[in-house]
Amino acid sequence: MIFWEIAKRNVRIHLLRSFLAMLGIVIGVVAISTMGILGNSMVLSVSDSLRTVGDSVIVTPHAGGGGMGFGSGTTSFTISEQEFQQIKRVSAPNVAIPVLRTSERMKLGVGSEEIVALVYGLDPDDVPLMLNLVEGDYSRGNSGCLVGATFAKDNNVRVGSRISLGKDGEKGTLRVTGIIEERGMAFDVSTDSAVVATRDWFDGTYNRDDYDQVVVKVKNLDEIADVKTAIEKQLNRRETIVDVMDTRKTMETIFEAFGQITTFVSAIGGISMIVAGVSILNIMMMSVTERIKEIGIMRSIGAQRREVMSMFLYEAAILGILGAIIGGVMSFVGGYAISSLMLQTTKYFFVPSSLIQIVYGMAFGIVVCLICGIYPAWRAANLNPIDALRHE
Amino acid sequence: MENPPVMLFRDVVKVYPLPAGDVIALDGVSFQVDRGEFISVMGPSGSGKSTLLNLMGCLDTPTTGDIFISGTRIGDMSDTELTSLRRDRIGFIFQYFNLFPLLNIIENVTFPMMLKTGRGVDPERGKEVLRAVQLDDKLFTHTPTELSGGQQQRVAVARALINNPDILLCDEPTGNLDSKTGDGIMDLMSELNRKGTTIIMVTHDAHIAEYSRRTIRIADGRIVS
Numbered sequence: 001m002i003f004w005e006i007a008k009r010n011v012r013i014h015l016l017r018s019f020l021a022m023l024g025i026v027i028g029v030v031a032i033s034t035m036g037i038l039g040n041s042m043v044l045s046v047s048d049s050l051r052t053v054g055d056s057v058i059v060t061p062h063a064g065g066g067g068m069g070f071g072s073g074t075t076s077f078t079i080s081e082q083e084f085q086q087i088k089r090v091s092a093p094n095v096a097i098p099v100l101r102t103s104e105r106m107k108l109g110v111g112s113e114e115i116v117a118l119v120y121g122l123d124p125d126d127v128p129l130m131l132n133l134v135e136g137d138y139s140r141g142n143s144g145c146l147v148g149a150t151f152a153k154d155n156n157v158r159v160g161s162r163i164s165l166g167k168d169g170e171k172g173t174l175r176v177t178g179i180i181e182e183r184g185m186a187f188d189v190s191t192d193s194a195v196v197a198t199r200d201w202f203d204g205t206y207n208r209d210d211y212d213q214v215v216v217k218v219k220n221l222d223e224i225a226d227v228k229t230a231i232e233k234q235l236n237r238r239e240t241i242v243d244v245m246d247t248r249k250t251m252e253t254i255f256e257a258f259g260q261i262t263t264f265v266s267a268i269g270g271i272s273m274i275v276a277g278v279s280i281l282n283i284m285m286m287s288v289t290e291r292i293k294e295i296g297i298m299r300s301i302g303a304q305r306r307e308v309m310s311m312f313l314y315e316a317a318i319l320g321i322l323g324a325i326i327g328g329v330m331s332f333v334g335g336y337a338i339s340s341l342m343l344q345t346t347k348y349f350f351v352p353s354s355l356i357q358i359v360y361g362m363a364f365g366i367v368v369c370l371i372c373g374i375y376p377a378w379r380a381a382n383l384n385p386i387d388a389l390r391h392e
Numbered sequence: 393m394e395n396p397p398v399m400l401f402r403d404v405v406k407v408y409p410l411p412a413g414d415v416i417a418l419d420g421v422s423f424q425v426d427r428g429e430f431i432s433v434m435g436p437s438g439s440g441k442s443t444l445l446n447l448m449g450c451l452d453t454p455t456t457g458d459i460f461i462s463g464t465r466i467g468d469m470s471d472t473e474l475t476s477l478r479r480d481r482i483g484f485i486f487q488y489f490n491l492f493p494l495l496n497i498i499e500n501v502t503f504p505m506m507l508k509t510g511r512g513v514d515p516e517r518g519k520e521v522l523r524a525v526q527l528d529d530k531l532f533t534h535t536p537t538e539l540s541g542g543q544q545q546r547v548a549v550a551r552a553l554i555n556n557p558d559i560l561l562c563d564e565p566t567g568n569l570d571s572k573t574g575d576g577i578m579d580l581m582s583e584l585n586r587k588g589t590t591i592i593m594v595t596h597d598a599h600i601a602e603y604s605r606r607t608i609r610i611a612d613g614r615i616v617s
């Protein structure tokens with residue numbers, strides 16, 4: 001339509017002015033999109049490294065006292081067998097997994113250097129519930145063990161390698177039967193750099209009859225808070241014996257915090273967009289003022305108010321759409337750059353939830369332009385044709 | 393009314409309320425314009441000629457009194473209705489040509505037709521009318537600023553004619569042209585009038601007024617003859 005054509009030409013003959021006004025929108029779109037991408041990527045990378053743990057309730061001895069055990073190893077507070085049975089009872093039918101843990105010196109082959117690593121003791125029946133293997137098999141026997149992926153890589157350990165534990169091998173030797181898939185940061189067990197032995201071996205070797213931690217795998221995620229409450233009620237009736245962590249809740253808290261940071265940073269982008277909107281308003285007012293006479297002619301030869309209005313809205317839309325497209329392209333490039341530089345990976349960039357941030361930024365830019373174009377366009381449409389015609 | 397006059401003014405008063413006091417621009421004006429007339433409106437500066445023409449052109453409504461355009465009373469029409477009336481029945485020609493600088497000649501001429509149809513218009517329609525006002529074909533795709541005053545005014549006449557209006561309203565159409573070019577435009581107007589277009593023209597120039605067949609003289613907002 002002719003008004004679209006006029007709007008287009010008007011933008012073109014005032015190219016520099018239009019470009020400067022657009023620049024604000026470009027900056028606003030880039031600010032909002034890249035911040036959104038960064039925030040989203042961070043949430044994704046955190047949730048990735050905290051993967052597979054959103055379904056657990058983790059019970060640890062209360063750090064402030066109580067539940068004093070007499071086990072050896074590094075922990076001074078433990079969960080007793082009796083307490084474990086209570087946890088198991090209130091969590092049923094969900095599986096309660098007792099976890100034993102200590103740090104131990106070890107050697108990986110004759111003549112190799114002694115290292116210190118975490119050793120877990122887990123019931124062979126429970127291991128498949130928590131850990132996936134990339135190589136080998138779950139060990140059934142007490143002389144077998146699993147190792148984490150990082151541990152295997154760092155120490156050049158393969159399935160079949162032997163690990164000699166304790167000073168001069170006094171705690172015996174374990175044969176590696178499988179390598180555990182990388183788990184990243186986890187709330188329950190951090191096995192990436194650890195050795196996982198059987199609970200029987202652990203009990204025998206370290207003379208333990210209590211536990212360092214209990215992990216309850218909750219099948220129905222809606223029950224997770226109830227399980228937590230039930231355990232707390234049961235064990236912490238008189239005094240606080242255990243700390244109970246609901247991993248889902250914890251994850252939610254982390255995401256909430258990230259969400260707030262993202263919102264805050266995006267709000268700064270939003271402010272830059274509003275500043276850009278003011279400059280759009282400014283040049284649109286200029287465009288109306290310098291064309292008052294033209295508007296008067298149009299109105300006198302039969303252009304309706306809404307047609308005059310549409311002409312100026314088209315103009316604002318052109319600025320907004322061009323600015324948004326340029327901003328969108330720059331956000332794509334910028335988001336890619338930020339992802340690969342700051343996060344060292346672009347796998348969180350090429351996902352819908354990150355890329356949609358660019359769409360949000362662009363849409364916001366166009367909407368801001370249109371809103372800022374409404375008032376000037378309304379002014380133009382409601383000029384008195386006679387006064388506009390007399391205008392010089 | 394069997395065959396209503398193209399335009400009928402009945403006791404039209406136009407008052408501009410200003411802070412310093414009301415200005416009575418038209419003070420009880422009555423007259424009639426029949427189909428095919430060629431009328432010039434003359435009078436001293438400030439006498440109300442432009443006000444009269446604005447009312448005829450439905451750019452404004454009277455303070456009191458009635459105006460009928462081809463039998464339609466404009467007093468209580470909405471802005472949208474008045475705008476459509478201007479678009480479909482009235483052609484405007486201004487002293488300063490007032491073409492659109494962003495549009496080429498054909499686009500300028502077909503603009504009112506695009507308004508009427510709400511979509512693009514066959515350029516041939518524009519060319520036809522431009523040829524009728526004797527504009528050189530070479531100039532059709534130029535922009536208005538590349539044309540002389542006389543050529544621009546021819547384009548303005550073509551634009552005013554494109555929707556086949558009942559009335560052509562001109563406010564000093566030759567006021568910005570030298571007398572030879574002005575005569576050219578007036579010859580064109582006479583020609584249009586001979587073919588049946590009703591023309592009302594405001595002018596200061598007695599020589600230009602001679603082209604019309606009737607003159608309305610106005611002073612202090614009243615018709616004196």
Ligand SMILES: Nc1ncnc2c1ncn2[C@@H]1O[C@H](COP(=O)(O)OP(=O)(O)OP(=O)(O)O)[C@@H](O)[C@H]1O
Nearest residue numbers: 386408415416417436437438439440441442443444
């Ligand atoms: N929009 C307006 N607002 C206020 N007063 C106006 C307006 N238009 C015209 N007037 C006043 O109305 C009176 C008539 O004005 P008008 O423009 O009709 O005169 P004119 O005959 O066209 O004069 P000129 O020959 O100088 O063009 C003048 O006193 C003028 O000041």
Ligand SMILES: [Mg+2]
Nearest residue numbers: 441442443563
């Ligand atoms: Mg005048």
